[in-house]
Every structure is written in structure tokens, then in C-alpha cells.
Amino acid sequence: MNSILQPRPFRQTMHRLMNLLIFKVNQLGDNVVFLPLVQQLAAHFPHWRITVMTSPAAAPLYEVACPEARLLSFNTQDFNSSWKNPARLTRLLRITRALKPDTCLLGNDQGNAAHLLARLSRAALCVGPHVPERKLCFLLHHREPLIETDSAARQNWRIAQAMLARLGHPALPDAIPAPDLSAFGREGHVAIAIHAGASRAYKRWPLERFIALANKLADTHPVLWFDQNEAGEEMLAPRIRRVTPGSLHDFIRHLAGARHFIGNNSGPMNLASALGIPGTIFNGPSRPNWDPMWHSEKFDLLRDAALACQPCDLFSRPVNHCQNTFHPMACMDRWSVDEVHQRVLARLE
Template structure:
């Protein structure tokens, strides 16, 4: 193919871990639908490895999002614009919840076609040349996949699960960490994740400790991801400092993942591990969409404010229920989680 006719596409996903994992099907869909296009994924530095290790045939441009609010610094903007112009990027695709940096870089980088969503009401939305009506009530994976449908002209395409990539070196590193803690290679365990980006999305740590003890009594070893908070979780072996590919390798070995609706939850589901999510305030649009992965989302019953964390609604990272803070998380008890965990493992 004549290089002058190759489509050069920049795809922006400058968000957190869960956002990035749920965006993998969109990037993979673009690669499959446009096999001759040059695809550049512009991602946060923290999640760049997800794309390079999970999807062949793409380029990744990592961005340090910690240099300023949402990464919007003069240095980041100049670097991105220069890189996009150097690559001759003509089309820029923005996920439904991109920060201002993505809008500015797409425009200053010279992309003539800038496609994004009319969903979150971003103030820089007028800089886009084409808007997709995202629509509420749909899973975020399917919403973002509209980019593939629009740019390929194939409206009947559907997203497919993309496992977070890892290799034998990642498996060996995880096996060594587990062996040091007394868990042998091949031992199936329950993986716990008690943390989340926002405090109001977290099931109480005391509940995770009690759950770990219940699982241990039932003969089920537990491993807890403690990166980000570093506190002991009952009977669980605590692990931190894992790379994202190592997290994927660890999740793939687990018999079951139990945690808050978070990035590690989406990593576990991506590699096919049965997943029990304690939902709390999170909108169902962020639920696991994959029918080939056993999973369940536990939500509070009879709590009127659920869900408060809706798509298109600005969140300040605080519980919206001032009369009964964290009512939705406190309403899910240990007995219910223990019961559903056994049901998921029995059916997997």
C-alpha cells in the first residue's frame, strides 16, 4: 500500500486502570476492522503497558498524567501535538470521558477529523468535528466501541473480551512471590481487592478481614492486593508492587476474584476469572459485560440513592448520602458475600 494512503489514527484514553481495561476491546476492534491503518494509542503512562502487551500491531504514546491537573501541562501538550504532527495523524478518536488534554492535543496535533461523544458535556466538545450520541443505559465497553463502528462504517460490529497480556516471566514472578508466602505454584486461591480510587466505593476493610477468615475456615486460601493502602486483610497473603501484567497473571491463577468495582476487578474479568463485585454506588454501565465470564455484582437493596455515580454526572469523590454515609456499601453483609462466592465457584 502507498504510505500516503495509509490512515493514521490517534486513539486517546488518558484515564485510570479500569477505564483502560474496558477500552482494550475498542483498540482491538479498530486493529481488526482497519488492518492497514497506523494506530497510535495515547494513554496514561501508568496504563500504557496494557495496550502494548495485549494488542499486537499498534503503537503506544505514554503520557505522564501527574505533571498537572489531569495532565494538562504545557510540556505534555507541546509534546503530544509535535508527536501527532510528526506522525501525520489525520484522525483522532476520543473515548467518552476524556480530559481536556486529549481535546487540546487532538486539535493542536493537526488531526482534521476529531471524533468523540456527546455524553459528558465537556466544555471543549465544540472542538470536535463529529459527535457520537453515546446514550445512557449502555455498558461503557459498548459505548466506546461506537468509535469502531463509526470509523469503520460497520454498524453491526460487537466488542470482544481482550485479556490483559502477560507472559511466562510474569507468571514466574508471581509464583515466586506466592511461594515465599507459602502458596505453591498451581494452588487455587481467592483474590481479594479491598481498595478503590474513591473511599465511597469501598466495602469496609473490616468486612474483607472477616470474609478472609470465613474463607480460610472453609479451606480456601486468600490473597489480597494491598497496593495503594498497604493494610493487612485478615488471613490473606498480602501482595503489592505488582506490574499490571503480573496482576493479570495473578488474577488468571485465582479461583475467584472478590472486590470493589475497580480496575483490578476489570483485569480479573478480562482474563476470564470468575468475579464477584461489591457494587455500592457505581453505575451499572460499569458492570462486567462478558457473558463468557462467570460474574455477579452485589448491590444494596432498598437504598434509594443507589447508584449515585452515574455516567455524565460529575463526582467529587464523596458519598452523596449525607444522612447515612456509605449506606450502600454497609448494606452488603459478609454472609451474603460468602454465600455468593461459594455459588460462583460451584458454578464456574
């Protein structure tokens, strides 16, 4: 075997320190559904040294809710493209090798850079998803097949169970708990919380409709609006409480006190699901495996089975723009302010 790929000798790690390096450099929502796995590994194997590579947006999740894990954060785009940039890849490889991982665990959505760094880290075991579209998937020692109908949380759980089996350790419980976010606290405002954002434009219900909906709801209920720093927000009624959280900690604390959440299928929705906050969600292009992972009975998912284009996101990745050229954004345009207003009121009864 080429010496650059030669792993260090495998160590038995049941009752001794093991260095586990986890790759999860991605969006906030992807890490919300991954967090319970890291929390469970830290709880079941307190003698392990766990390091999580993640994004700056997601790092506070682990800092507050899983302080046992060491964190390294990287810009997602820079990290994922590093396999095409020798200088950047070399810097990342130095960091990775300095950790001296015994095992590398890759999340279900990690790209070629994570695969290459894991294998070049000289870890004795690299475990991740089997995604044929990943050019460097073959570098992993174990590639766990992904089941398309599984939730994203379940897919990651299966990968971790495969890792534990390869290490000869007992499996985690089959039930996936919601992440414990209690350390973030809770502001008891009991308002309807509205977050109009999402990481990609084609995943958003129009801002002007969110604003009109907020104004109608504010006639009868307290409304908390998370500012998006958009020009149209000056049309919000003065009675609506507007907040601009200075950190993820502040955002979660405000969200935890909500009576109901309204938003797109995005990171805040996953946080609401974890917190058990009922919600009305514009599902847009998202696949069913991104439905709320926990407390799903509390959510009204706005999607129309009659739309042949929905969902347009692929199993292995988002498509990044609307695929409907005849009626762009049909899955969002389908929902009027009046219809959503009535659906929310029905949920509040």
C-alpha cells in the same frame, strides 16, 4: 477558517498507511474495556499506524496485549488539566503534531485537553463522544451521541464505528469480544483472589471487612490476597497467601489463575470479567453501564435497589465522594462480612 485549526487534506486510507491517534488517558479499568477496540482495529487494519495516548497505569495493557500499537503515556491529572496550563499544553501539542495524525479518535470519557489537542493536531478527522458538559466538545468534526444504558465498552465501540463510517471503511463486527489477555500468562493456583482496592475511597468496601472475610474463607479454601500496603493487613491469617505484584503483568498472571475474585467495582473487576473469572463485587456508587462487560452471569453484584442514593455516580463522570449525608457509605455499609461470606460459599458450590 483560522489557520491553526486548518486540517491537512483528507487522504483516502482504505489501502494505504494511515496515522490514527487514539486518546485514552485514564484509569486502568477504563482502558481494560477499551483494549478490545484497539486490538480489533489493529487486526482489521494492519496497514494503519496506531498510536495510543494513555496513562502509565494502563500502558502495560497495550504493550503486552496489543504490541502493534505505539504508546505514549502521561500522568492522567497533568494531561487532563493541561488545557488550563499553556506551557504544559504547548509541550503536549508539539508531541501530538509530530505524530502527523490523519485521524484522531477520542474515548468516551476524554476531557477538554484531549478535544483541544485532537483539533490542534491538524488531523483531517476528529471523532469522539457528544458530551454536552465538555466545553470543547464542539471542536470535534464528528460527535457521536452516547446512549446512557450502553456499557462503557459499547459506547466506545459506537464511536469507533462512526469513525469507520466517516472514513468509508467497513464496520467492525457488532459483538464486542473480551480483550485477549493470554499474553500475560496464568499462574494456576486456583485460589479465591481478593483485591480490596479501588481508585477512589468511596468505591471501597471497608478494608477491615475484607480482612475478616478473607480470614473466614481461608478456613475452608485457599485464599490469595493482593496487598494494599495498609497497616490493618497484619491481621490477615498466616495461612493466606499474600502477594505484592511488581507490575500489571504480574497482577494479571496471578488473577488469571483464580477460582473466584472478590473486589470492588474497579479495574481488577474489569480484568476478572475479561478473563472469565467468576466474582463477587461490591458495586458501590457505580452505574449499571460499569457492570462486568463480559461473562456477567458469573458475577454476584452486591447492590441494594432499596437504597435511593445508589448509584450516585453521574452518567458523564464520577462524583468522587459519597453523596449520602444521612448515612455515609450506606451502599458499602449495607453488606456484612457474614452475609458476603455465605454468598461467596454459595457461588463456590
